[in-house]
Amino acid sequence: MPTRLTPVRVGLSLMTTEDFRAASLPLFADGVVDALEWSPDMLWAPCGERHPEPAWCAALLDHYEHAGRLSGHGVHLSAFSAEAPTRHERWFARLAGDPRRYRRFSEHVGFMSAPGFADGAPLPVPRCAETVALGAAALTRIARVTGVPAGLENLALAFSESEAWEQGPMLADILSAASTASTAEAPAFLVLDLHNLWCQAVNFAIDPERLLAAFPLERVRELHVSGGSWSHPRADPLGRRFRRDTHDGAVPDEVLALIEPALARCPLLEDVFLERLGGTMLTEDERGGFRTDFMRLRALVYEAAHA
Amino acid sequence: MPDHDHPAINLATYQRRLLEALHHADVDSDGYAIARELRADPLLAPLAERMGRWEPRSLETAAELARRWGRVDPATTAEAPHSDGTRDQT
DSSP states (O other): OOOOOSOOEEEEEOOOSHHHHHHHHHHHHTTOOOEEEEOGGGGBOTTSOBOOOOHHHHHHHHHHHHTTOEEEEOSSOOTTOTTOHHHHHHHHHHHHTOOOOOSOEEEESSBOOBTTEEEOSOBOOOOSHHHHHHHHHHHHHHHHHHSSOEEEEOOSOOSSHHHHHHHHHHHHHHHHHHHHHSOTTSOOEEEEEHHHHHHHHHHTTOOHHHHHHTSOGGGEEEEEEEOOEEEOOTTOTTOOOEEEOOSOSOOOHHHHTTHHHHHHHOTTOOEEEEEOOTTSOOSHHHHHHHHHHHHHHHHHHHHHHTO | OOGGGOTTOOHHHHHHHHHHHHHHOOTTOOHHHHHHHHHTOGGGGGGHHHHHHOOHHHHHHHHHHHHHHOEEOTTOSOOOOOSSOOSOOO
């Protein structure tokens, strides 16, 4: 087992909605949220202006930014779109104008736009030289614009079992190419989303720990943990459910069970973030469940990090 | 030959054709119809081996995501981040 070189913090991915505020504020008040993740592009309007951060969010962001515990996480770049130069230029221009100072900044594998299609959920990309070049270029540019290490998050959706298996090696290729192109002091990193990994494992009947081992774990700096939902495709003659990463439910026990093996194999891990979509905690039971998820996650991480 | 060594994959063509097929699929289409459309596309012939492994239930789910979160915009390549953070995540 590798020796852990850094402490591990447990934090939240910040949403701007009222239900998220009500659910998370007791955790912040109790001082148990070690770090914060923020997606500034959630507030970037199409015509160029920036929606203001809600005051309560701004206060939290100020606090964690000044403590050096704020991670940035883009959601709208579509870094792997082969034909989206305007989208990419606008996104990077807005990132350059973002006043926040992050500890590191990440985006996602996958693409959501092409000529004629403006947005959507991220879709898989094949492992090929062009994919590696696009990903490495995006990471190099993120690192240059933000001045901090850049990373990529693994994708939940795959069209086949073989695509699930190729994602780890593809990410290794991309991160290696980006690190070569940038600087040795700020190597590109992996955001390993354990729910996304579990989605692929459960959808294609793969042992999740074997799939975990296929990723470049020596590059993991952050873990993401979340819940999701099920689709029921008619095309499956066996009637199997299909897991999706919708961030709208409780964290499955199977995902929490991956915390210990992930921490054991990711020696440079620094932050674990719980993600829950705003607008999905409309009852007190749901908000209480979110806090229970966070405290369970925190206990598991602390136990595994100090084992 | 592994796909990542194949020189003929055109990523732009793959992305355009995949999004077209997912958006064309109506709510009554199952994943087999989407798979048939993609596999019959001569521009995607270099990806035939890969597409042969695609599971229709995965494509059907992707079409469901495209219907829910995707936005067709013939005038531009893309530019419209959401401001409320509500979409399928990754």
